[in-house]
Amino acid sequence: MTVRPAASPPVEPSPLLEPGPSATHSRATQSGATQSGATQSGVARTARRRSSVAGLILSLVAVATVAGLGGSWTDTGPGSWYDGLTKPDWTPPGWVFGVAWTLLYGTMAVAAWLVAGTRPADFPAHPHRSVALRRTLALSVYAVQLALNLGWTWLFFNRRLPGWALLEIVVLVAVTAVTVLAFARVRRLAAALLVPYLGWCCFAATLNAAIVISN
Numbered sequence: 001m002t003v004r005p006a007a008s009p010p011v012e013p014s015p016l017l018e019p020g021p022s023a024t025h026s027r028a029t030q031s032g033a034t035q036s037g038a039t040q041s042g043v044a045r046t047a048r049r050r051s052s053v054a055g056l057i058l059s060l061v062a063v064a065t066v067a068g069l070g071g072s073w074t075d076t077g078p079g080s081w082y083d084g085l086t087k088p089d090w091t092p093p094g095w096v097f098g099v100a101w102t103l104l105y106g107t108m109a110v111a112a113w114l115v116a117g118t119r120p121a122d123f124p125a126h127p128h129r130s131v132a133l134r135r136t137l138a139l140s141v142y143a144v145q146l147a148l149n150l151g152w153t154w155l156f157f158n159r160r161l162p163g164w165a166l167l168e169i170v171v172l173v174a175v176t177a178v179t180v181l182a183f184a185r186v187r188r189l190a191a192a193l194l195v196p197y198l199g200w201c202c203f204a205a206t207l208n209a210a211i212v213i214s215n
Contacts, residue, residue, distance in 0.1 A: 070153035
């Protein structure tokens with residue numbers, strides 16, 4: 001005769017091991033908060049991207065406006081007032097000025113855009129107010145030199161006053177140098193992009209001085 005072992009009663013899970021309503025609600029709340037945070041982060045990134053593109057367009061428009069006005073006053077072709085001036089032998093041909101200024105205006109616009117797009121979060125070691133102040137100061141000086149740039153073109157080509165233009169471009173060189181230093185305190189890349197422009201302004205000032213002496 002075979003003795004069968006008695007069947008063990010089914011083991012019911014302990015209510016202590018099962019998650020209660022409060023734990024389930026907590027996990028659901030955490031999951032919802034995570035999804036909400038991810039959505040908000042994505043929206044914020046999209047908004048920053050759109051703002052960045054708008055800032056670049058605005059910077060390009062500002063520089064293009066200055067370039068357009070200056071170009072409307074400039075005439076270096078044969079028979080023009082500029083063509084009749086006595087100039088040094090190292091004066092570049094007229095087309096060089098057009099190419100150089102096109103490239104320089106482009107780098108200026110990008111440099112200003114980089115500074116304008118700088119956020120306090122990019123400098124965690126500095127107070128937000130300090131970063132915002134540096135950015136505002138840098139862009140203000142940049143706007144001044146942009147106005148001086150246009151003013152020199154107006155004095156030299158439109159009003160045909162090389163002497164006054166020389167005085168003005170000396171101020172332009174000084175303000176541009178300050179702009180480079182101000183940009184360096186915010187974004188070094190932006191400052192580096194302005195260095196060729198500063199060099200070209202120095203060259204233009206030297207050429208302006210030579211023209212004043214020769215005429």
